[in-house]
Amino acid sequence: MLQFLKSTVGRKYLMGLTGLVWMGFIFGHMAGNMLIFVSADAFNAYGHAIVSNKLLLYGTEAVLSAAILVHIVTAISLTIENRKSKGSRYAVAPNKQKAPVLASRFMAAQGSAILAFIIIHLITFKYGQYYETTVNGVVMRDLHKLVVESFQVPAYTVWYLVALVLLFFHLSHGAASIFQSFGFLERKMQSGIKKFAWAYAIVVAGGFISQPLYVFFFYR
Secondary structure, three states, X not given: OHHHHHOHHHHHHHHHHHHHHHHHHHHHHHHHHHHHHOOHHHHHHHHHHHHXXXXXXXXXXXXXXHHHHHHHHHHHHHHHHHHHHHOOOOOOOOOOOOHHHHHHXXXXXXXXXXXXXXXXXXXXXXXXXXXXXXXXXXXXXXXXHHHHHHHOOHHHHHHHXXXXXXXXXXXXXXXXXXXXXXXXXXXXXXXXXHHHHHHHHHHHHHHHHHHHHHHHHHOO
């Protein structure tokens, strides 16, 4: 089993599995955050419900941390191996056959920017300013107030939106690549897989983008 995971095919499976873990989390996180359109109390109650379940919280954080670490390490190893196998320099611009190499490099740049975004996001919202509010008699963190304050800062909002655009492209390509890693390579399935990947990326990125835009332009 260990030898398989060290192989190129095995590492691609790991890339796919860890990608699926984050795809599921990102979709759920986006859907939960849409409660900001319902009310401040609904949004805060949702956040409180998550942090109150310590087993779920720490378990999810452990799985996500392990998944992103494996995803990054595996991506780096596959990229290095791919470059070594095809040479480190090209005398001419990539043609259609060499385009995947360019796409891989672009995915790596996107991934690096998204990782920076995740770190800044955690610093801002998980470890940021602490406000309190009361919802249905329960004292909890007023995360809604922090979100509104953050998204009313132009520089932060612009950075957030740029990161989400990068996330959109990363997901649209990555979601399709996941299924290819699992062996769904038949030509008749490619169209459906690509459509699913684009639809998923549009829904997720669009949902996330709508939140800062709503706060910045309409929440005064």
